[in-house]
Amino acid sequence: MKFFKIKVVSKKTVVFLLMVAFVIGFSGCGKKQTSITPINPNSQEQAKVVKIDSDPQGAIVFIDNGDESYKTPFECSLAIGPHTLIVKKEGYEEVNKGIIVKGDSRDFSITLYKVSKNLSSPSPLGQILFDSVPHIACCSAAATAYSNIFYGETYAVSGKTSLESFELVLPSKKKVHFDTEKISGNEGEFYNRKFSKTVTFDKVGIYSILSDGEQEYSFSVDYKAKILPPTSELGDLFPNARYKDTIAVAVPLGKEVTAKLLISDSKGNPMKNTPLGVYNLKTDGSGTVTFKVSVKGQSGMCCPEVFVNDKPADVLIYADILAWGYESATFSREGHLIKSTISSITNDTKVIIDGNDTYMPYGSFGAPINVMYGCSDFPLINGNILVNPKKSSFIYVDSLFSEDSGQTWKYFGTTFDTIATSSKQPNVLYAWSRYFPNTLFKSTDYGMHFDEFIDVNIDLATGFVTQIVPDPKDANTVYLVTWRGLFKSEDDGKNWNFITTPEKTVEAIAINPRDTSIIFMGGLNLYKSEDGGKSWKETELTNKDIQCIAFNQGDPEVVYVGVSGGLFISNDGGKSFKKTGNFCFWGNRSIATDPKNSNRVFAFSYGDGIYKSEDSGNHFTKISPYGFENCSGIVNSDEELLVNSNGIPFKLDDNGNFVPLDGEFFLKNGPKWKIIDGEFYIAVNTIKSDFIAVKINDKTIEFYKACDMIP
Known part of the structure; x- marks a missing residue:
């Protein structure tokens, strides 16, 4: 349990005591579940009051994926x-840092670095950073950057740069020269000069920015465009999602629609009988x-193609107007599937009305758990x-454990990338954990506490640990x-020894549970060792x-043996294999x-299910x-299948239903849900997803x- 006693160091002791009294029954940074790295409540020495500070001070700190934040400096138990710290301060790079609290721990300080580049390290944004326009951004399918500048507008083009001067080249080839001046106190910064000049964008077309004759950017200035009815807009279909403010023509996948736009100058005057140049x-x-727009591609696949009047087009079809594809399915209120273009929706289903809510299994x-619950509050790593x-x-699981078969969950002090029993x-x-890259952890009390497990001197920091495999016979x-x-x-x-293997890259190993001298190792090919890894023989599974x-x-x-293209099985200890899936x-x-x-064997097929x-x-x-297309699982000694789907644990019950373990904990920030007749139901009218919209008539x-739509 993380005894959580927070105080700002500068506050008076009485305030601290009041806060202790208030939070003494709570655990872990505002988390309502019991504990991070749980401890015996009778063993108070398992907790330690530490001070967390930053340089500079005033940074916001989140501890162990907690919801609440704290300002440095502060103390906590x-x-x-x-434990894992996420440290943020405006103008500084975010820091993700692991700390290990020990019996003699007292202070932890995190050094923050400004978000800036020295002169020898150019910014990925380029030589010039504009304050407002041009807005150098684009849909990645577009050839030229969308600028947020429209025909006839006048702007003060200002910003920071490392250049002493540059030129804005208009479509007419006319050049506007920008001189820059040093920013006092910004010596050593990459953007150490500033500029400002008023420019009227009275030409439609491609503008370029040149420095010493080399192009730094190019962007377009277009007429203003507005979608007119009866054109279907994406925001009408997804009013609660990220697309509600996206100006896009909504196009059913595989279909063609008619789009109608009003074209004007920056003041709203219609541009009559005017070519648009595209x-x-x-x-x-x-x-x-008026024109035709279609979006073509396979259901469920990314980056479908856009066509305007049967010609290949960009997602950004004109000015700030996008073409965006969507799929749809319609059920009757009784659950009969009327029509569907969504590949994952193919059958009739049950519908249960409970008050104002409509529940479906x-x-x-067609909405996976990570879309509705944002991969839960718990980071999915492996x-x-x-x-x-x-x-x-x-x-x-990655960052939590349960000691009561999944009825309740407790936090480890950090998120582990790799765990082994x-x-x-x-x-x-x-x-x-990647937060402690050169350290292994070991628990000797079933995961109740983790300590540093012998400092490994094999430079794990440069080699991600994908598997930890204890010998099943030799402790x-x-x-x-x-x-x-x-x-x-x-x-x-x-002590650790590097095992020479036929391939430098090792993806997985498995040890024979009865004869631990037999090990299989896989990379591009599959190998077998019969002497504990001293020597290896290639099997028939190659490439x-x-x-x-x-x-x-x-x-x-x-x-x-699972490979990227199938499942192979050997019935003779690896002498021969046959493909079974x-x-x-x-x-x-x-x-x-x-x-x-x-x-009984279970296979978790990537992109296909269990x-x-x-x-x-x-x-x-x-x-x-x-x-359940991207998940992993294990069968326990009670012959129950447990599954981790996007950070949320499920159990397969006797009736063949996948039921979430402690759904009140894991599913608290998503739509309403219920277990009805042993089956997991979602109140679809309460879904507020970025990618799924529901309309009930x-x-x-x-x-x-x-x-x-974006590559």
Whole structure:
């Protein structure tokens, strides 16, 4: 538990005591769940009051993914162990820093650096930083930057630069010269000079900015455009999403619509009978232009193509007007599917009306959990989900753990990228976090606390740890799979040896649970060692891009290998393999075997969902609804499948339903939900997604899904 006693250092002691009295029953930076790096409440020495400061002071600090923020300097009582700080201050680079609280810890200070570049390091924004216009930004599909400047407007073009002078070149080739002057006190800064000049943009076309004859930027100045009815606008379909302020023609994917625009100058005067210079468009006598727009591509795929009057076009079709594709589906109020262009919506479904809310089963309406809940409040890194091999009630995910089978959850002090349990020592967990790149952590009390696990002198900071694999027979032997290669310790982490492998890049390993001298290692090819990694032999799986490897727990002669283009199975200990599925695997947690039933195997297909086999992996059947396309899972000793889907844990129940564990905790910031007859339902009228819009009428329920138009 993180005993959370906060005080601003400059406040009086009495204020501090009042705050302690107020928050004594709470845990962790405003989190209502119990604890970060939980401790025995009878063991007060497990917490430590520390001071957190920054240079310069006055920075805002978030602790362990907490919602509340605190201003440096301040003091707080943190559980001993690892914690993560996010430090922000205007004008300075954001810092994500891991700290380890120990018994002798007292002060932690974070140095902040200004958001600036020295003269030897040019800004990625270029040599010139404009205050207002031109707005050098564009839809990445557009060839020229959208400037937010329209024909006839007059602006004071001002900003900062590293240049002594530059020129604005008009479409007429006329040049406007800008001299710049030094900014006092900005010596050493990249943008150390300033400029300002009033310019009237009285020409339509491409403007360029030159320095010493070299082009720095180009941007367009266009006539002003306004979408006219009956043209369908994206904001009308997605009023509660990010698109409500986007000026875009809404185009059904695979269809063609007629668009009508009013073209004017900056003062609103119609531009009559005027060529626009793109797609052979020309206004009529009233200043309007009418054309056909279509968006073509496959359902669910990103970056569909835009066409104007059957000619290839940019997403930014003219001025600030975009063309944006969308898909849709319509159900009757009884759940009958009337029509659908969304590939993930194909069947009738149940609809339950509860007061003013309309509930439908999760997965039936084409919106994944991360779209509705923003990947939850908990950062998904590698989609960890683990179960203690002896205590199935202990469940671990990226940043949290449960000791009551998922009914309630507690925070670790940080988010772990990689976690591992030890079947030889069920009380032991190993973990690694990018916030502490050159440190491993070890827990000897089922994950209740984590301590630094022998400082590893193998420069993990330059090699992301993708797997920690304890030897299932020898408690002293641990393997690390990193971007730098494979390492092995035979003395519980005191010393590490680099294992020479046939390939420099190692993606995954698996150890035979009965004979731990047998190890399979995968990179581009699959290799087998029969002497604990001293030597390797190439198997017949070559050029396969190995992603994950798993042994059948009941029969280790059966080996499963997931590759980027399918699933392979060996029934003879790796001598030969046969392909049993065309799944796409991504990551080393994509195969789960039942520890008690050797016939049950689960495959987590990237982009496709969860499949189950009841014949040791020879045949698979899809068991997940839409929404479980990118997840990982594990089977516990009670033969229950647990799944991490975008940071939210689910359990597959006896009726084949995926039910969230402690939904009150994980799903608190999304739409309403209920478990109805054992099934997970969403109140679709309460969805407020960036990408999904719902309209409920007297007779129909309509879903709209915006296409991903930006590469």
